Amino acid sequence: MGKSIIDKIWEKHIVHKEEGKPDLMYIDLHLVHEVTSPQAFSGLRMKNRKVRRPDKTFATVDHNIPTDNRYDIKDAVALNQMTTLEKNCVEFGIELAGIDSPNQGIVHVIGPELGLTQPGMTIVCGDSHTSTHGAFGSIAFGIGTSEVEHVMATQTIWREKPKTLKLEINGELRKGVTAKDVILYIIASYGIDFGTGHVIEYCGETIRKMTMEERMTICNMSIEGGARAGLVSPDETTFTYMKGRKHIPEGENFLSAIEEWKQLASDYDAVYDKVISIDANDIAPMVSWGTNPAMTAKINDRIPTFKKCKTEIEKRSLERALEYMGLQEGQKIEEIKIQHVFIGSCTNSRIEDLRQAAHIARGRNVHPNVRALVVPGSQQVKKQAETEGLDTIFKQAGFEWRDSGCSMCLSMNNDIVPSGEHCASTSNRNFEGRQGSGARTHLVSPLMAAAAAINGRFVNVSELI
Structure with missing residues (x-):
């Protein structure tokens, strides 16, 4: 075996x-x-x-x-x-x-x-x-x-040795759908505890086509699905990303390391404790509307209604989430207005994330009722973004361009969402008070966050690309 x-x-x-x-x-x-x-x-x-x-x-x-x-x-x-x-x-x-x-x-x-x-x-x-x-x-x-x-x-x-979960995603992602949408879709479909006690191996042609930064976004939110960890077997995409970085072996040592790393790949007959298969074509741009990442819907959908609740516990959970978020049952996701946008965090603050957001921001203006922050994940990311002129695009559109740090992901620094106000956030958690006491967080991709900043509400970014 x-x-x-x-x-x-x-x-x-x-x-x-x-x-x-x-x-x-x-x-x-x-x-x-x-x-x-x-x-x-x-x-x-x-x-x-x-x-x-x-x-x-x-x-x-x-x-x-x-x-x-x-x-x-x-x-x-x-x-x-x-x-x-x-x-x-x-x-x-x-x-x-x-x-x-x-x-x-x-x-x-x-x-x-x-x-x-x-x-x-x-x-x-x-x-x-x-x-x-x-x-x-x-x-x-x-x-x-x-x-x-x-x-x-x-x-x-x-x-304790964890159980193993194979999560396979195959097919083509639709226009406007990103790695962040993929992991939000998974959690929305299977819940915040589907990975409990497991380490998830993400695989399939959809994952293989992803860049390293996209794979990092997927693995980042494995925890929101209850898993102990998440990983992807290394391949040529991995090795290409790693080559030349400060602590990576050089020359023949790097080539030898690659041969060793290739042996890590799961055997064709590996047995897992649990297997989940997903069709990438089912995934759409996603928006969280509630107070945990499973409370997420496709951009063209509505918030659930009490009639759809199967148990009294589900009904009470929905009731509490709607009360905290200031939303209504059955409300269209596209009707949700936002006052803040945060593009950053360990989930979505890398150079590819900023490029995506800048693509939407270019030539447009932040809505007058919105405060929008762009926070690079590192000083190196910031330097590269500025070399590419992304900072200029953001600033001309009305975004605040910042130094690197965790920032508005969590209320542990100066960047806090005021009580009762809504924030489109590229971070990973939308719990009560996560971005500040009474703050209302909506988890989205960098594309969706930038589109919300421009429109003052959630819109289907696929239609803007």
Whole structure:
């Protein structure tokens, strides 16, 4: 019986195995940011421990950093967390992409960008969207603060082996449909718990045709489907993206690494615990209307009605979501007006995302009732976008052009959506209060977000392309 890529990576990284207990797993890369690391470093200091492998640990500041003026940090907690990380990295010998670094950015953007993320790795970070790195054929997952300390001290972590889920997508995506629409469609169709206890392997011709940045978007939101992680087997698209990046092997070493990485691909007779098949042609531009990512509909559809609820629990859930979001049952998605647009986050802030949004923004103007932000995922992305003139397109259209950081994805910095107002967001979560107390978040693709910024409401971006 063949093995999946998930089985192959997992078995290779077992340090200690005992019947009926979690496996002790070796970790290849530990990514650190300013919010979930202070207590971990303090724990090491109190126990007189060192970071076991500082060479396999990499840090950046992203969650708290202001994106309008990164040196004007008014929040005392944010300032303390950022300066504390700087001091900790110096003390423990960890490389830091700090506030002045040209490599600074969102941790899940700069990992692949710098070539830190590589196929076959186990990767952890104190952030739930670490699954993004799975796009390269790695098992990557978020961990808690106590686990951050454990990995720092031992370069290992205890984990039960997950189940495997094969999610195959075949067919051509329709005009205006992006990777973000694909993952929103999956969660809307199968719910926020369909992947619980599993690592998802995304495969099929639709995935194979995607760029690495598109694959990262898919893997990023595996967590919103309840999965422990998501990944894609590496292929020529992966290797082409990786070549020449800072931490990637060069010359013959790179060619040798490719041959090794190719062996990770799932065997033709690999057995999975669960299999899901999707026709790409069924997917349309998507918009979330509720308070979890499964509460999402196609742009031409309507919000569900109470009559369609199968259980009393579903009815109460719909009722609460509509009350929080200020919407009506059966309302057309295209009738939803928005006051804010956020293009950014670890889901959609890479150069391809910005190019898509700029394509819609070019020659148009942001609606007078809308405030629209474009936040690159890293300083490198920002530099490239400015070289291509994308910043000029955005600014001429009335968008705010920012520095890199997590920004309006979560209410942990200056960029907050006011209570009761609606935001078209390219981020990954639309929970109550995610973008600010009382904020109403709608998850969309960069194309859909830019179109909403221009029109002041949701429109079918397929008709604008």
